[in-house]
Amino acid sequence: MTALTGAEVSGYDVDVLVIGGGQAGLAAGYHLQRAGFVPGSGYVVLDANLSPGGSWQHMWESLHLFSPAGYSSLPGWLMPPSEGEDFPPAAHVVDYLSRYEQRYGLPVHHGIRADAVRRADDDPTGRLFVETTVGTWSAQAVVSATGTWGRPFIPRYPGMDTFTGRQLHSADYSLPEPFAGQRVVVVGGGNTGAQLLAELSLVADTTWVTLRPPRFLPDDVDGRVLFDVATARRKALDSGQRDTGGVTSLGDVVMVPPVHRARDRGVLVAEAMFDRLTPTGVAWADGTERPVDVVLWCTGFRPDLGHLSPLGLRRQDGHPVTVGTRAADEPRLHLLGYGDWTGPASATLIGVGRTARDATRQVAQLLGKEPASPVR
Numbered sequence: 555m556t557a558l559t560g561a562e563v564s565g566y567d568v569d570v571l572v573i574g575g576g577q578a579g580l581a582a583g584y585h586l587q588r589a590g591f592v593p594g595s596g597y598v599v600l601d602a603n604l605s606p607g608g609s610w611q612h613m614w615e616s617l618h619l620f621s622p623a624g625y626s627s628l629p630g631w632l633m634p635p636s637e638g639e640d641f642p643p644a645a646h647v648v649d650y651l652s653r654y655e656q657r658y659g660l661p662v663h664h665g666i667r668a669d670a671v672r673r674a675d676d677d678p679t680g681r682l683f684v685e686t687t688v689g690t691w692s693a694q695a696v697v698s699a700t701g702t703w704g705r706p707f708i709p710r711y712p713g714m715d716t717f718t719g720r721q722l723h724s725a726d727y728s729l730p731e732p733f734a735g736q737r738v739v740v741v742g743g744g745n746t747g748a749q750l751l752a753e754l755s756l757v758a759d760t761t762w763v764t765l766r767p768p769r770f771l772p773d774d775v776d777g778r779v780l781f782d783v784a785t786a787r788r789k790a791l792d793s794g795q796r797d798t799g800g801v802t803s804l805g806d807v808v809m810v811p812p813v814h815r816a817r818d819r820g821v822l823v824a825e826a827m828f829d830r831l832t833p834t835g836v837a838w839a840d841g842t843e844r845p846v847d848v849v850l851w852c853t854g855f856r857p858d859l860g861h862l863s864p865l866g867l868r869r870q871d872g873h874p875v876t877v878g879t880r881a882a883d884e885p886r887l888h889l890l891g892y893g894d895w896t897g898p899a900s901a902t903l904i905g906v907g908r909t910a911r912d913a914t915r916q917v918a919q920l921l922g923k924e925p926a927s928p929v930r
């Protein structure tokens with residue numbers, strides 16, 4: 555759907571407002587529809603991006619999923635295979651999400667940002683107001699699915715402000731070519747750090763620094779195995795058994811083909827994290843200095859939740875306290891995606907369907923609505 559003007563939407567009332575139209579928002583839309591909420595009058599999805607695809611449309615050009623298409627699907631419709639490739643590229647995900655939106659007629663309004671969610675009054679069963687770039691909406695329940703892409707995280711290091719080279723976060727990286735011939739420090743021992751190191755090392759003079767030695771997953775572990783491990787953990791926890799540790803107990807870096815090839819070239823050698831930046835490079839506590847042109851921070855993201863600030867939610871570990879997907883302090887608010895704190899694998903394509911279904915069931919109950927058809 556296209557963006558609406560302020561005059562068209564100001565004062566608009568719906569039962570449920572979903573904020574964010576990436577995969578998590580779409581999965582919520584799918585389940586809300588199945589639960590009987592009417593697209594448009596019953597629920598809408600507001601998305602700050604001008605076009606469909608969530609943050610997949612902004613990721614670096616060579617990025618491929620770490621799972622085959624069949625393991626990367628939202629509820630209802632399997633992701634079609636990507637021609638000639640076992641692991642689909644990000645552009646394929648954008649296409650899938652665009653078609654998913656159309657296929658189910660999801661009422662997604664692109665180009666509208668929610669700035670603030672407020673309680674209408676002290677009545678805990680009253681409405682929530684959502685102030686947006688085109689006016690204020692009112693809803694009985696809100697699902698926040700705004701992801702993390704909008705809040706890249708860069709840790710603070712002494713000397714950062716004096717460094718005269720270029721610093722950028724992985725969110726602003728798209729291609730290796732602009733870095734050809736440059737001295738680049740890649741910071742971060744996760745998948746992004748390893749993958750960007752792998753491609754930059756083909757054109758640039760790279761150094762890899764990590765807080766702790768990188769933990770590589772076995773070569774035969776891809777997203778399929780990770781999903782199976784996450785599922786086994788969820789089953790164990792659900793049935794009161796001990797925590798198996800899940801995916802993070804296995805390692806951090808998936809050995810996708812470019813990373814595998816980088817290892818064969820002897821590139822995957824990490825040094826300890828530097829202690830400070832100098833005007834011309836980076837330096838370690840033992841006095842070693844290295845001149846560099848670029849520092850590429852592959853240091854992750856934080857939940858993009860500024861719009862929830864007016865609710866004053868209790869926080870823990872950098873995010874609102876939740877019971878499943880529901881905000882512990884606000885039963886009219888659910889959070890989807892972001893990380894495992896909203897449900898196991900909630901921040902993955904295949905995992906968010908289940909948490910979206912759970913959230914939708916609770917919203918339907920809260921609003922006294924029985925699901926129109928069995929939600930599976």
Ligand code: FAD
Nearest residue numbers: 574576577578602603608609619620668700701891902903
């Ligand atoms: P997003 O895709 O970020 O969508 C959020 C949407 O909300 C955006 O469209 C944004 O514009 C909108 N929004 C934000 N704030 C507001 C606001 N205030 N008002 C209105 N709209 C707003 N997962 C996998 O399953 N497989 C993989 O292989 C995989 N690889 C990944 C690789 C990278 C580099 C990264 C960063 C993540 C990867 N993930 C992968 C994890 C996850 O699937 C993605 O991060 C995914 O984009 C999360 O979807 P989302 O809907 O939660 O958030």
